[in-house]
Amino acid sequence: xxxxxxxxxxxxxxxxxVERVENALGSVEGVTDLEVSKGKAVMRYDESKxxxxxxxxxxxxxxxxxxxxxxxx
Ligand SMILES: [Cu+2]
Numbered sequence: 001x002x003x004x005x006x007x008x009x010x011x012x013x014x015x016x017x018v019e020r021v022e023n024a025l026g027s028v029e030g031v032t033d034l035e036v037s038k039g040k041a042v043m044r045y046d047e048s049k050x051x052x053x054x055x056x057x058x059x060x061x062x063x064x065x066x067x068x069x070x071x072x073x
Contacts, residue, residue: 002032002044005052006069009059012038017064024062028055041066 009021022036030049035042045055052068059066 002046004042004044005055007041007056007059007066008069009039009041010065012064014038020062021059021064024058025055028058031055040069 012018012021018036018038021041022034025031025034025036025041025043028045028050030046031043032046033042033044041059043055045051056066056068
């Protein structure tokens with residue numbers, strides 16, 4: 001079952017940032033239904049393939065401080 005995950009992402013200033021974050025998250029195995037906008041990324045991920053830590057690390061490695069947004073959507 002794919003889990004839903006929303007990240008709050010800092011330092012995204014322009015469309016190029018959106019592209020970079022899209023590429024970073026898109027390259028994480030198990031991430032699907034990815035939607036990135038300035039400051040935010042929403043996706044689903046397959047828990048048998050990846051986890052929140054790996055997904056966060058991909059964004060942070062790309063140069064954007066990020067954290068998991070908790071709560072109901
Ligand atoms: Cu930018």
